[in-house]
Amino acid sequence: MNKKYLYLFLLICLITILFFGLDNDILYAKTGIKRWIPFIIIFFVIPFLMFNFLNKYKVKGKTKFALSLIPIIIVGPLFGLWSGYLSNKQLNEDGKFTIGIVSEKFKSGRKSGSPGVWLVKCKFEVDNEMYITFSKKDKANLYRIGDTLNIKYSKKNPQNHIIVELE
Incomplete structure (x- = not known):
């Protein structure tokens, strides 16, 4: 070549x-x-x-x-x-549902002078293995640590998931 x-x-x-x-x-x-x-x-x-x-x-x-x-x-x-x-x-194609528990809640964006936005992370279990979601915006500030939320995840790859209530 x-x-x-x-x-x-x-x-x-x-x-x-x-x-x-x-x-x-x-x-x-x-x-x-x-x-x-x-x-x-x-x-x-x-x-x-x-x-x-x-x-x-x-x-x-x-x-x-x-x-x-x-x-x-x-x-x-x-x-x-x-x-x-x-x-x-x-x-x-292969999504399943499970329950996740809010494991972290924090506010971001305060450094730039904005009021910031609340973010949550959830833990959930699939086949005896724990997964943690990406941080998702809790715009209405409804959820607290320990609350349960619905998680939709891929059976083939549980790392691909969404928090249903925050979509």
Whole structure:
């Protein structure tokens, strides 16, 4: 393969992997390096490959930099929409319900002078394994630690879940 097209080939492969090849463990990770893999690919690796591809065509200065950032503007939002679609599809196809218990409640956004918003996290159990939800907005400030809420989760991957009352 011509070296000129190597970066383009890698760019296309990486975008394909990002949209069609990431495992559920990566898509729904809450901790560790797995959580950061899509972010690193979108904001660092793809622009790097684009920059080097443009370098082979001798695109200069600010134009090369600006063109290298375009994939972030396109791929970032599209990946967010795609992963949301996949999550909803999986929940609709094999979703089950269980009860979660509010385990954390805290207020965010006070630093910027805004009144802030209350956030809650729930714990729930599936097949004798505990899971913790992402922080979700409790806009009406209705729930307290210890309250029970309905959780819809994927049988295939319980890390893919929603708090029904907060959707």
